[in-house]
Amino acid sequence: MDVITIESKAYHELMGKIEKILRFVEKEEKAKREYENRLVTNDELAGILGISKRTLQRMRSADRISYKMIxxxxxxxLHDIEEAIRNRSLYCNPQNLKELRHNFKLKSGRIKDGTIG
Structure with missing residues (x-):
């Protein structure tokens, strides 16, 4: 095994960068959990997918999408909807899926004035 020595200043800079990366990863994991646990209403989902509420009803009746009654x-x-799109049981153009994620980030305050914050 080789021993590598570095200056104290370089070591502290390296540790600072590692801690910054750790904070970023933790922040992204938290945002992902929030996104995965987010529920949307009939109106919101119909708008996102560009379909009518009646079409959503038909999809529910045919068991093409999962839903919760509260x-x-x-x-x-949202996580289930994205999975349904990926599995092709729900059709959605890529722009709508991108918009779904973008709107969630806007509502959760992760994007401010067009920049991620």
């Missing part, structure tokens, strides 16, 4: 209202898990 106090008599339908909610959809």
């Amino acid at each position: 106090y008599g209202r339908c909610y959809y898990d």
Whole structure:
């Protein structure tokens, strides 16, 4: 095994960069968990996918999308919707999927004035 020596200043700079990377990774993991646990309403999902609420009803009846009933209202898990799009059980143009992620970031305050913050 080789021993590598570096100056104290270089060591502290390296540790600072590693800690910065760690904070970034933790922040991204938290954002991913928030995104995966996010529920959207009929109106929101219909707007995102560019379809009518009646079409969503048909998809629910045909078991093409999963949903949750909370106090008599339908909610959809964003993670499940994205999975359905990836598995091709839901059709969506790539722009809508990109818009879905972008709008979530805007609503969660991760993007401010067009920049990620």
